[in-house]
Amino acid sequence: MPSVISSIFIMGTLLLAVFPCQSQIKVSGDNMSTLDSGQNQKAIPHVQNTSTQQYDAFSKWLHWIMAVIIIYATIAGYGMLFVMDMPQLFHVLSTLNMSFATIASVLLIVRWGWSFFRKTPELPDTIPNTQKSMAKLAHGTLYLVMFVVFVSGFLMLKHEYPFFWLFTIPNPISNAEVNAFFFMVHRFGCATLASLVLLHALAALKHHFVNKNDVLKSMAFNLSKLSRS
Ligand code: HEM
Numbered sequence: 001m002p003s004v005i006s007s008i009f010i011m012g013t014l015l016l017a018v019f020p021c022q023s024q025i026k027v028s029g030d031n032m033s034t035l036d037s038g039q040n041q042k043a044i045p046h047v048q049n050t051s052t053q054q055y056d057a058f059s060k061w062l063h064w065i066m067a068v069i070i071i072y073a074t075i076a077g078y079g080m081l082f083v084m085d086m087p088q089l090f091h092v093l094s095t096l097n098m099s100f101a102t103i104a105s106v107l108l109i110v111r112w113g114w115s116f117f118r119k120t121p122e123l124p125d126t127i128p129n130t131q132k133s134m135a136k137l138a139h140g141t142l143y144l145v146m147f148v149v150f151v152s153g154f155l156m157l158k159h160e161y162p163f164f165w166l167f168t169i170p171n172p173i174s175n176a177e178v179n180a181f182f183f184m185v186h187r188f189g190c191a192t193l194a195s196l197v198l199l200h201a202l203a204a205l206k207h208h209f210v211n212k213n214d215v216l217k218s219m220a221f222n223l224s225k226l227s228r229s
Helices: 002-018 057-083 087-114 129-155 176-209 215-219 223-228
Strands: 033-035 045-047 161-163 167-169
Touching: 057 087, 057 176, 057 215, 087 129, 087 161, 129 176, 176 215
Parallel strands: none
Antiparallel strands: 033 045, 161 167
C-alpha cells in the first residue's frame, strides 16, 4: 500500500514534468465557437461574442481551498520552529499540518487534471504577450513546486501519522538517510513555494489596484450572486 501511494506520487510528478499543466483549452470571445441550435442543426460553428472572463466555480473553490491550506501550513510550519520545547502543542500543529497537506495533495491531483478540461480565461489584451507567457510559466511552476513540497513531505516521514486523529497513514520509506534527503528537499521546496506565492499574490493585487483590470476578479467569487442564492 505505501509503495502504491508513493508510486502514484512519483508518477504524478513525472507526468507534471512532461506536461507542465495549464489548460490546453483556451477560450476567449474571439475563438469560442458553439454549434447552431435549432431544428436543422449542422456541425457549422459560429463565433459567439461572450468572452469567458471568469474561472469556473470548481476551479475557484479548488484555488481558494488550497490557498488557505497552503498559507496556513506555511505559517504553522514555520511557527512550529518556535514551539519545539512544547511537545503537546508541537504534536497538535504537526498532526494538523500533515492532515491538511494530505487533503491538499489529493486536491492538487484533481486540480491539475481539471486544468486540462476547463476553459481558462484569456488575460486582457492590455497585458503584453511576454507578461502573459510569464504568468503561464509562474502558474506551471506553482503546480510543480506544490507537487515537490507534498511528495517530499510524505517521503521525509520517519513514522506513520494520524489523519485528524481519525486513522493512521503509514510512512512510505523508513530509511533515515532517504528521509533526511527528502527533508532537505521539503525545506527548500517550502521556501520556494512561499516566495512564489507571495510574488503571485502581489502580482494579482497589482493587476487589481494599479492596472485596474479584471484579473483578480476572474478568480474571485461573485459575492452578491452568492448572497442572492
Ligand atoms: C492571497 C493569495 C492569492 C491570490 C490573491 C491569488 C490570486 C489569483 C488570481 C487572480 C489568479 C488568476 C490569474 C490568471 O488567470 O492569470 C490565480 C491563479 C492561480 N493561482 Fe492564485 N492567488 C493566491 C494564492 C495562491 C496560492 C497559495 C496558490 C498555490 C500555491 C495559487 C496558485 C494559483 C494557480 C496555480 C493559478 C492558475 C489557475 C489555476 O490553475 O487554478 N494561488 N490566483
